[in-house]
Each structure stands twice: as C-alpha cells, then as structure tokens.
Amino acid sequence: MFKRSFFIFVFLTFLFSLLFSAQMGKYKYKDFDRAKRCGMCHREIYQEWKSSMMAKSFTHAWDDVEYFKLALPHALKFSKVAGVKGGCIACHSPIAFLTGDIPPKSPDKKTRANEGVSCEVCHSITGTTEKVPYNFSFTVKPGDIKQGPRKNIDAPHGVYYSTFLRSPEFCATCHDEASPYGAWVKSTYREWKSSPYAKEGVRCQDCHMYYGPGNVAGGKFRKDMAHHVFHGAHFRNKLAGAVDVAIYTKRKRVQVGRKVKLRVELFNGKVGHYIPSGSTEERMLWLEVWAIDSKGHKFFIPVSKKGFKGEDYTISNSKILSYQAMGKILNIKGFKGLKRDGDLPDGARIFRKPFLDPDGNMTVCQWYTAKNTLVDYRIGPRETKIENYLWKVPENIAPGKVKIVASLYYSLVPSSVGKFLKLPKSEYEPMLVNKTEITLNILK
Ligand code: HEC
Ligand code: HEC
Ligand code: HEC
Ligand code: HEC
Ligand code: HEC
Numbered sequence: 294m295f296k297r298s299f300f301i302f303v304f305l306t307f308l309f310s311l312l313f314s315a316q317m318g319k320y321k322y323k324d325f326d327r328a329k330r331c332g333m334c335h336r337e338i339y340q341e342w343k344s345s346m347m348a349k350s351f352t353h354a355w356d357d358v359e360y361f362k363l364a365l366p367h368a369l370k371f372s373k374v375a376g377v378k379g380g381c382i383a384c385h386s387p388i389a390f391l392t393g394d395i396p397p398k399s400p401d402k403k404t405r406a407n408e409g410v411s412c413e414v415c416h417s418i419t420g421t422t423e424k425v426p427y428n429f430s431f432t433v434k435p436g437d438i439k440q441g442p443r444k445n446i447d448a449p450h451g452v453y454y455s456t457f458l459r460s461p462e463f464c465a466t467c468h469d470e471a472s473p474y475g476a477w478v479k480s481t482y483r484e485w486k487s488s489p490y491a492k493e494g495v496r497c498q499d500c501h502m503y504y505g506p507g508n509v510a511g512g513k514f515r516k517d518m519a520h521h522v523f524h525g526a527h528f529r530n531k532l533a534g535a536v537d538v539a540i541y542t543k544r545k546r547v548q549v550g551r552k553v554k555l556r557v558e559l560f561n562g563k564v565g566h567y568i569p570s571g572s573t574e575e576r577m578l579w580l581e582v583w584a585i586d587s588k589g590h591k592f593f594i595p596v597s598k599k600g601f602k603g604e605d606y607t608i609s610n611s612k613i614l615s616y617q618a619m620g621k622i623l624n625i626k627g628f629k630g631l632k633r634d635g636d637l638p639d640g641a642r643i644f645r646k647p648f649l650d651p652d653g654n655m656t657v658c659q660w661y662t663a664k665n666t667l668v669d670y671r672i673g674p675r676e677t678k679i680e681n682y683l684w685k686v687p688e689n690i691a692p693g694k695v696k697i698v699a700s701l702y703y704s705l706v707p708s709s710v711g712k713f714l715k716l717p718k719s720e721y722e723p724m725l726v727n728k729t730e731i732t733l734n735i736l737k
Contacts, residue, residue, distance in 0.1 A: 316390075316391055316432075316433070317379050317383075317390055317391070317393055317395065318391075318392065318393025318395075319391060319393075320388075320391045320392050320433075320435060321392055322388065322392050322394075322405050324392075324435045324436070325388050325391075325411075325413040325414075325417070325435050326412070326413050327405075327408065327411070327413075328342065328343070328348070328408060328411040328412045328413070331412040331413070332412075334449075334510040334511050335412075335509070335510050336508065337507050337508045337509075337518075337520075338412075338507075338509075338518075338520070338521050339412075341520055341521040341522050342411075342412065342521045342523075345521065345522060345523040345524070346523065346525065346527050347409060347410040347411075347521075347523050348408075348409050348410075348411070349409060350384075350385045350386065350409035350410050351382075351385050351386040351389075351397070351400060351406055351407055351408075351409045352400040352407050352409065354716055354717050354720065355705075355706065355716055355720050356385060357399065357400050358714050358716065360381050360382075360385070360396075361399055362623070362714070363619065363622050363623070363658060364377050364378075364381055364658070364660055365377075365378060365381075365396055366622060366623075367622045367658070367660075367661065373473055373474075374473050374660050374661060376473060377473070377660045378395060378396055379395045379396075380428070380429070380660070381660075382395055382396070382397060382406070383428075383429035384410075384429050384467045384470075385409065385410070386406045386407075386408065386409055386410075387410065387414045387429070387431075387433075388405065388406075388408060388411065388413065388414060389404075389405070389406035390429070391433065394406055410467075413435065414433075415440075415458070415463075416439040416440050416441070416458075417433040417434055417435045417436075417439075417440065418431045418432070418433055418440060418457070418458070418463065418466070419431075419432050419433065419434045419440060419455070419457065420432050420457050421457075421462060421465075421466050425462075425465070425469075425482075425483075426462050426465040426466040426469065426482070427465060427466070427469035427470055427471055427479075427482075428469075428470055428471055429466060429467060430466050431463075431466040431467075437450050437451050438450070438451035438452065438453050439451065439452050439453070440452075440453055440455040440457070440458050441453065441454060441455065441458070442454075442455070442458055442459050442519065448510070459496070459498065460496070461482060461485060461486070461491075461496050461497045461498075462482070464481075464482060464497045464498075465481075465482035465483075468481045468482050468497075468571070469481065469482045469483055470659070472659060472660055472661070472662045472663075473660060474651070474662060474663040474664075476648070476662045476663060476664055476665050476666075477665070478573070478574065478648065478659040478660075478662050478665065479571060479572070479573070479659070480570075481497075481566045481570045481571055482497075484566035484567050484570060484673070484674070485497065485565050485566045485674070488565060488566065488673070488674035488675070489674065489675055490565040490674060495565060497565070498519065500565055501522070501523050501524065501525070502519045502520055502521060502522065502523070503519075503520040503522055504517045504518065504519060504520070505517065505518065505520060506518065507520060525571065526569065526571065526576065526703065526705060527705070529724050532703055532724055532726050533725070533726065533727070534563070534726070534727055535561070535563050535564050535568060535726055535727075536559050536560065536561050536562075536563075536564075536568060536672060536701055536726055536727055537558075537559070537560040537562060537727065538557065538558070538559055538580075538699055538701050538726075538727040538728065538729045539557070539558045539560075539729055540555060540556070540557050540558075540582075540697060540699045540729050540730070540731050541555070541556045541557075541558070541731075542554060542555050542556070542697075542731065542733070545731075545732070545733055545734055546733070546734045546736060547686050547733055547734070547735055547736065548686070548735075548736050548737075549686050549687075549688055549690060549692065549735060549736065549737055550685070550686060550688060551685070551686055552683055552684065552685045552686075553683075553684050553686060553733065554681065554682070554683055554684075555582065555594070555681070555682040555683075555684060555697060556679060556680070556681055556682075557580060557582065557679070557680045557681075557682070557699045558677055558678075558679055559580070559672060559677065559678045559679075559680070559701065560675075560676075560677045561672040561673065561674060561675060561676050561677075562675060564672075564674060565674055566674055567646075567669075567671040567672065567673050567674070568644070568671060568672050569644070569645070569671060569703070570671075572659070572705075573645075573646050573648070573665075573671070574648040574656065574657050574658070574659045574662065574665075575657040575705065575706045575707065575710065576645070576703070576704075576705060576706075577634075577635070577637075577643060577645065577702075577703065577704045577706075577707055578643070578644040578645065578671070578672075578701065578702070578703050578726070579609065579637060579641045579642060579643040579644065579701070579702055580596070580641060580642045580644075580680060580699060580700070580701050580702075581593070581637075581638065581641050581699070581700050581702065582594040582596070582682055582697065582698070582699045582700075583697070583698050583700075584684070584690070584695050584696070584697050584698075584733075585695065585696045585698060586690045586691040586693070586695045586735070587691045587692075587693045587694055587695070588691045590689075590690070590691065592687055592690065593638045593639075593640065594640075594682050594684045594697075595608075595639065595640025595641075595682075596608060596640060596641065596642040596680050596681070596682060597680075597681045597682055597683055601668070601670075602667070602668060603647070603667045603668025603670075604668070604670075606643075606645065606647040606655070606667070606668055606670075607642060607643050607644070607645060607668065607670040608640060608641070608642060608643065609634040609637035609638065609639055609640060609641040609643055610633070610634065610639055611632060611634065611637070611639055613632070613633040613634070614629055614630030614631060614632060614633060615630050615631065615632075615633035615654055615655035615656070616630055616631045616633075616654070616655065616656060616657055616707075616709075616710060617629070617630040617650075617652065617654045618650045618652070618654060618656050618658050618661055619631075619657075619658070619710075619713070622658070630654070631707075631709035631710060631713055632707075632709040633655055633707070633709075634707065634709075635704070635707040635708035635709045635710075635711075635721070636708050636709075642680050643670075644670055644671050644672050644678070645670060645671060646665060646668070646669040646670070646671055647665065647667060647668065648662040648664075648665040649662065649663060649664045649665065649667065650662060650663060651663040657706070657707070657710055686735060690735055691735075692735050692736060692737040693734070693735060694732050694733075694734060694735075695732065695733045695734075695735050696730050696731075696732055696733075697730060697731050697732070697733060698728065698729075698730040699728065699729050699730070700725060700727075700728045701725070701726040701727045701728070702723040702724065702725060702726065703723070703724045703725075703726050704721050704722065704723050704724065705720050705721060706720050706721045707721065708721045708722070
C-alpha cells in the first residue's frame with residue numbers, strides 16, 4: 294500500500310516537473326523582437342503596454358523580491374517546489390523561459406528578461422496544449438508572422454488571423470495556476486467561466502482592453518482599436534466603485550446604551566470574476582464600519598458572526614500570527630510569524646480565500662500552498678454579500694447626530710508582510726474601493 298502511493302507520488306512529481314519544463318530553452322533571444330521595435334510603428338499601443346503591469350511583470354519590486362528572495366532559494370533547497378525556478382519565469386518573463394535563461398539575472402542587471410510579458414510574447418502565442426489552459430501551457434511560433442485579431446491586414450510583417458488571441462482561453466494560459474501540490478492557486482479564468490459573463494459572451498478582453506478610436510500603426514486609424522491598458526488591482530481607478538456598498542437601519546433614533554441593528558450590502562456588479570482574484574493568496578478586501586459622533590470621536594463596530602466553517606479566517610484578529618513559512622525559507626530561527634491581518638482593527642469582515650501551506654499555516658507563498666478549499670468568502674461575479682452588525686451605543690458617545698460610515702478597502706499585500714519584506718508602501722497601503730454613510734440621532 295505504502296509502496297503504491299509512493300510510486301504515484303513519484304510519478305506525479307515527475308509529471309509536474311515535465312509540465313514546468315515544457316518548452317524551456319527551445320529558442321534564442323534574437324528570435325523575439327524587442328517591444329521598442331514594435332513601438333516604432335505601434336506607438337499608442339506601446340505607450341499603453343509600457344505603463345501596464347505586463348511590462349513590469351519581472352521588474353516591479355514585489356515580483357523581484359518574491360522570486361529572488363523567496364521562491365528561487367526555496368526551489369533550490371526543496372525538491373518538491375524545484376519546478377518554480379523556471380515556472381515563475383514562464384509566466385512573468387516568458388521569453389527568458391523560452392530561451393532557457395533560468396534563473397535570469399536580477400532586474401538591476403538590465404537583461405532582456407526585464408521585457409516581461411512583451412508584444413512578442415502575446416503575438417507569438419498560437420494556442421495551448423491543455424483542454425482548459427493553465428500553468429503557461431501556451432504554444433508559440435515566433436517569427437515574421439504576428440498573431441492578430443483581424444483578417445486581411447496589410448502590414449510590413451505577416452499577420453495571421455488568430456481566434457485564439459481573442460479568446461479568454463488565451464488569457465487563461467497565464468492567469469490560472471496549479472501549485473506543485475495540485476491546489477488551484479490562480480483561477481481567474483475558471484471563475485469567469487462559471488459566471489454569467491461567460492454565458493453572455495463578455496470576454497476578459499472586453500473589460501481589460503478598451504475598444505475605441507486609436508492609431509493602430511503609423512498613420513492608420515481605427516475607430517474600435519483594442520487598447521492595451523490591462524488595468525487591474527494595481528490601478529485605483531479600476532478598483533474604485535468595483536463593488537457597490539449600501540447601509541441600512543430600521544431605527545434612526547437610538548438611546549445611549551441601547552442596541553441598534555445595521556445591515557451592509559455589498560454587490561459585485563462590475564468584476565467578471567471573484568474580487569479579489571488573481572493573486573488571491575495575498576490580496577485583502579475588507580469592510581470597516583465606524584461610528585463618528587458630533588465631536589469627531591470614532592467608535593469601531595465589529596461584524597456579527599454568521600457561523601460558517603472557516604469563518605475565523607474572515608474576521609480580523611490582531612492576535613493571530615501567520616506566514617510562518619517565510620521564516621523557514623529565509624532561515625530565521627524562532628520566527629513566530631507575522632500578524633495575519635496586518636494593521637486591521639479587530640472585528641472587520643475580510644473577503645478572502647485563505648491559502649494553507651503543508652504545515653496548515655496561512656501563507657502568501659502560492660507555490661507552497663497545499664490546500665485552499667477550506668473557505669472561500671470572496672465576492673463572486675454579480676453576487677451580493679450581506680453583513681450584519683449589532684451595535685450597543687456606548688455611554689461615552691456625544692449625543693446628537695452620529696455618522697455611521699461603511700468603507701470597503703483593498704490592499705495588494707497584508708501590511709505586515711509588506712513591512713517585513715520592505716516593499717514599497719504602494720504595495721500594501723489600503724485603497725478605498727467604496728464608501729457609504731447614514732446618520733443616526735443619539736439620545737441621552
Ligand atoms: C515598420 C512598422 C511596423 C513595425 C516595426 C511593426 N508593425 Fe505591426 N503592423 C504595422 C502595420 C502598418 C500594420 C497594419 C495595421 C492595420 O492595417 O491595421 C500592422 C499590424 C499588426 C498587427 C495586426 C493588427 C490588426 O489590426 O489585426 C499586429 C498584431 C502587429 N502588427 C504586431 C506587431 C508586433 C508584435 C510588432 C513587433 C514585433 C510589430 N507589429 C512591428 C506596422 C508595423
Ligand atoms: C465584466 C468585466 C470583467 C471581466 C469579464 C473580467 N474582468 Fe478582470 N477585473 C475587472 C475589474 C473591474 C477588476 C478590478 C477589481 C479587482 O481587482 O477585482 C478586475 C481585476 C482583474 C485582475 C486583478 C485581480 C486581483 O485581485 O489582483 C486580473 C488579474 C484580472 N481582472 C484578469 C481577468 C481575466 C484573465 C479575465 C477573463 C478570464 C477577466 N479579468 C475578466 C473586470 C472584469
Ligand atoms: C497580454 C497580451 C498582449 C500583449 C503583451 C500585447 N498584446 Fe497586442 N493584442 C492582444 C490581444 C488579446 C489583442 C486582440 C484583442 C481583441 O481583438 O479582442 C491584441 C491586439 C493588438 C493589435 C490590433 C489592434 C486592433 O484593434 O486592430 C495590435 C496592432 C497589437 N495588439 C500590437 C501590440 C504591440 C505593439 C504590443 C506591445 C507594445 C502588444 N500588442 C502587446 C494581446 C497582447
Ligand atoms: C504570457 C502570460 C500572460 C498572458 C497570456 C496574459 N497575462 Fe495578464 N498578466 C500576466 C502576468 C505575469 C501578470 C502580473 C504582472 C505583475 O503584477 O507582476 C499579469 C497581470 C494582469 C492584470 C493585472 C494588472 C494589475 O493592474 O493588477 C490584468 C488585468 C491582466 N493581466 C489581464 C490579462 C488579460 C485580459 C489577458 C488576455 C487578453 C492576459 N492578461 C493575458 C501574464 C499574462
Ligand atoms: C501560470 C502563470 C504564473 C506562474 C507560474 C506564476 N505567476 Fe506570478 N502572477 C501571474 C499572474 C497572471 C499574476 C497577476 C495576478 C493578479 O494581478 O492578481 C501574478 C502575480 C504575481 C505577483 C503579484 C504582483 C503584485 O504586485 O501584486 C507576484 C509577486 C508573483 N506573481 C510572483 C510569482 C512567483 C515568485 C512565482 C513562482 C513561484 C509566480 N509568480 C508564478 C502568473 C503566474
């Protein structure tokens with residue numbers, strides 16, 4: 294029995310290592326043009342791409358730190374995750390992967406790995422080896438013929454009309470990911486696929502590439518050009534208003550010392566997948582409700598428990614430590630972990646899906662995730678979440694008008710992790726998604 298499961302284990306590990314080395318080293322850098330070259334003619338598109346995360350997918354601070362300080366050293370000493378040495382790069386700097394430049398030099402060395410997800414990556418992708426794509430399962434054909442979204446194009450280079458480029462499955466080749474333990478650690482495509490948007494034919498491209506007037510190349514204008522913005526959670530304007538927030542109460546006049554019931558409704562009417570999605574392991578979306586009296590004193594109102602399985606992960610608690618695996622990877626003796634919920638006040642509702650490492654601790658290391666199906670309390674596409682509050686009006690509040698403010702915040706990384714790894718503040722400071730308020734009349 295033991296023998297059999299051992300062989301299955303070895304076989305699965307072998308399969309994973311195959312997957313993680315599928316096309317590594319088949320090409321040379323000179324097989325791929327630099328984005329700058331494409332930009333000589335496709336100027337507008339180049340400008341848009343350059344300021345998107347696609348152009349920074351290898352160079353931006355958190356990617357640099359997570360790969361070079363955590364994932365790579367971990368891959369070099371622990372065989373189970375050895376595949377991520379090339380795996381991370383296959384999505385974050387596909388050309389470096391395809392040319393076998395693994396591990397690449399760090400971004401400050403300014404090698405071609407810095408080009409990230411460049412024009413040539415996407416416009417060389419011809420299809421996928423998987424039925425439902427994930428884990429960089431794209432196939433490429435670099436060369437003078439570019440994969441394009443339209444038929445009969447007259448260009449100085451060849452253009453092959455590709456329906457794959459226009460499909461969400463194209464995005465799925467990089468946006469869905471399974472860990473070496475077989476856990477789905479990115480599933481934006483799969484979330485979208487089972488959403489109403491997929492049935493309505495609203496693609497990833499329709500929400501992340503804007504269609505409008507544009508200068509396609511040189512002097513060629515088009516009224517419905519695909520703009521290469523790719524705005525996501527790194528852009529406050531994309532997050533702002535992504536979820537609607539409303540707050541209600543039956544009684545607006547309340548006596549000090551009495552209890553008042555509040556109800557907050559959150560509707561995800563704009564995001565075509567869960568929010569948060571993508572790097573779910575490290576995203577924080579949370580709701581804070583505060584009462585502010587006429588003298589400006591603030592009182593935090595904790596959320597009422599619902600009692601579902603795993604709910605403790607969804608209510609902030611400053612006593613709980615997590616992310617112990619980072620201590621193991623960084624060889625820090627006696628590392629007890631970091632605050633799971635960063636600087637949140639106790640009792641805020643967090644919309645998250647916790648990722649657990651093989652020791653059962655919550656982790657931001659998606660490649661070291663053994664399990665993440667315990668609870669999923671994110672907000673699904675077109676889903677409404679209702680949160681209840683029972684607030685006992687405190688004796689020390691100033692009577693008169695009291696504002697009840699419900700704010701929904703988002704941060705890319707828990708602040709405790711961001712500070713510990715010395716990331717730029719922009720990586721972990723809270724961004725406001727939405728906010729609403731009502732006024733109560735407090736009687737003494
Ligand atoms: C010398 C100028 C020039 C350069 C350099 C150039 N292109 Fe083009 N490209 C064009 C022109 C002109 C068209 C045709 C535009 C049209 O009629 O829609 C075109 C069309 C395309 C299309 C198809 C557009 C469509 O509407 O279907 C794609 C995709 C494309 N180019 C990608 C690239 C990529 C990627 C690079 C860099 C490797 C690149 N191009 C470099 C001039 C150029
Ligand atoms: C109906 C519009 C819509 C569709 C369809 C859609 N998205 Fe999004 N997406 C959004 C909005 C709005 C946000 C910003 C809010 C957020 O971060 O969740 C977003 C955010 C993202 C993010 C950042 C998520 C995070 O938490 O870091 C990624 C990555 C993403 N989308 C990829 C995709 C992919 C891939 C698809 C197709 C499988 C897709 N999107 C389909 C609207 C959409
Ligand atoms: C993440 C993948 C990705 C990257 C990176 C990317 N593109 Fe595209 N590009 C697409 C997709 C997808 C479309 C087609 C969208 C559609 O029609 O729905 C497209 C369309 C185009 C078109 C045709 C526009 C039109 O509406 O006719 C041109 C030209 C183009 N890309 C050039 C470039 C250039 C130049 C770069 C680099 C500066 C670049 N692309 C980077 C995915 C990408
Ligand atoms: C070759 C791999 C690859 C393909 C194909 C790809 N992406 Fe991405 N995408 C990435 C990587 C890597 C990042 C992460 C960049 C970072 O933050 O390091 C990313 C980030 C994003 C983001 C988040 C940006 C933000 O501001 O947070 C959005 C939105 C997105 N991609 C949309 C798309 C859509 C839509 C498609 C399909 C048209 C697509 N991607 C195809 C690799 C890819
Ligand atoms: C299957 C493709 C894929 C693989 C493999 C992959 N990533 Fe990513 N990674 C992405 C995409 C797509 C995003 C963007 C998701 C989002 O915006 O939420 C991303 C986001 C990130 C981010 C978050 C960027 C930010 O600013 O929030 C970091 C850091 C990161 N990846 C590092 C890594 C490391 C390290 C590895 C290897 C252990 C790795 N990735 C493996 C596709 C991949």
